[in-house]
Amino acid sequence: MQTAQSPVSLEETARWYEGKSFVTDWTSWHFPNWMKLLAPYRDRPTRLLEIGSWEGRSALFFLNYLPQMQMTCVDTFAGGQEHQEAASRSPEDAELLRSVERRFDANTGAFSGRIEKIKASSVDALIALGVAERRFDIAYIDGGHRAREVYADSVLTWPLMESGGLVIFDDYLWEEMPDPMDNPKPGVDAFLKSIEGQFRMTHNDYQVAIAKI
Template identity: 45%
Template sequence: SHHLNLWEEFLRDRIDTATAVLEIGSFEGRSALFFLQFLPKSRITCVDSFQGSEEHVERGSEYESDMAEVERRFDQNLMPFADRVEKRKGCSVVVLPALAAEQRLYDVIYVDGDHSAVSTYTDARLGWDLLDKDGLM
């Protein structure tokens, strides 16, 4: 939520366009809801393993054991936007190449999966092939 001002600044000129958004890491869907509400003509592909990450485990496994519940809340939160949401459940290193094989392209890509350096770099690199001309990652 503390990035909202910045996001609005960068995304404002896309409000009236049909924007294809790819989100890597969705959790309960808070950021996906932001894109869908701020960009009313957008569609979003949400990639999440719904297995959590190291950071969730480090917090004391509260989230780790609850990921089925997290996924249920994601489904429930995104239900009002179901016609604009594509959920791709799986690990990003599997799903992103699959999207590339389908020749999918996105205008906006948000990398927020596993925050370790190697995973963030890998997601950004795989995402780069899915970013359209004039896209924003």
């Protein structure tokens, strides 16, 4: 019998996506690392905050891998800078952007009882969650990729985290944009500097993960 303690193979994760509708996959290559980082949470009733959900690929991983987790997904479903620029250049990308929210809803529909979807800018949503005194055990920051957006999302997420909570930053080493300030790294670096002594680094590569002390 499979339990939350059983290891999960990549073949099994592939089955979680059968019958779903995706156009993009920036995400699956992180699964082996996420399995390691999230293994301690598998049999616990956790609360996970995701900033940037797109078509729901990362959300589906978290929902399947953490069977007792409740998830809050924040997204404008309007795309980030890179998606909007692509949409302005190509009709295919424009159509992709128009259909993203529809695909997120269809792909995650089976989990609707475990998902709170907040369609809003991350800054507005995070402020509202803070005022409501909401707290989370895990956060995945994968919204706007400009340094200032990543910084704002990080600063507003940090007070929502329980001590011991895990924050994963996507695309720390992504450098697609010619202006360095349009890439995540300066935002993550500035945020980590501002909370020196308050976290333990648990992963530092293309993605960064920290645990709140």
